Amino acid sequence: MNQEEQRTLSLFEAVDGNERISQRQLAQELGLSLGLTNAFLQTALHKGWVRARQVSARRWAYFLTPEGFREKSRLTMNYLRRTMNSFHELKTLILQHFTKLERQGCQRIHLCSEGDLREIIRLCLPLSKLELFASISPDELLKRPLPILAQDECMFLAVLQDQGPLILHLQQHGWKVGQHFVCLY
Helix, strand or coil: CCHHHHHHHHHHHHHCCCCCCCHHHHHHHHCCCHHHHHHHHHHHHHCCCEEEEEEECCEEEEEECHHHHHHHHHHHHHHHHHHHHHHHHHHHHHHHHHHHHHHCCCCEEEEECCHHHHHHHHHHHHHCCCEEEEEECHHHHHHCCCCCCCCCEEEEECCCCCCHHHHHHHHHCCCCECCCEEECC
16 A cells, blocks of 8 residues: 555545544644645545535534545555455465474474564464464563573574564574574565
C-alpha cells in the first residue's frame, strides 16, 4: 500500500462514524499539516468519496459517500491481500529453515525474536517436528549468559532490526552460524 492509499484509508476510517471530526483533529490522526489535510480532503471531496455539510459558521460535518465506502472496501481488501501474501511468504521461509534444521538433527530451538514475528514463528512450529525449548528477546540475549546447547538444539535468530550485534555477540562466545544458530534473514 503506497503512502497515498494509506492516507486515504486513514481518512476514511477517521471520517466513517465520526461526522463531527474537525480538520484539525483529522490532521492529527493523519499526521499531516492542517493545510495538507485540507488539500487531501478537497481531493476526496472532488472524487466523490466524501461529502461535506456545513453545520455552523465554522464547522463542517464530513461523511463517506457510497463511492467512498466502495473505495474504502477496495483499499482494505488490497491491504489484506498483500498482508496475507506477506504472511505466506514468511511462513514458507520459516518452514524452509525448520526443514533444514530437522535434516541437521536439530529437535529443539531456542527462539530469539519478539513481537509479531515471534508469534508467527510460534504459529509455524506445530507444522514442523521442532520443539520450542526457550524463547528470549534480543535484548535479553545480549544481557544474559548464553544457554548451553544440547547436541539436538540450536538458536533460531529472527529479528527485524539490525541483527549484527546479536550475531557478533554469539560469535564472540564461540557460536558458529549453521552449527549453533541460524538466522531467519
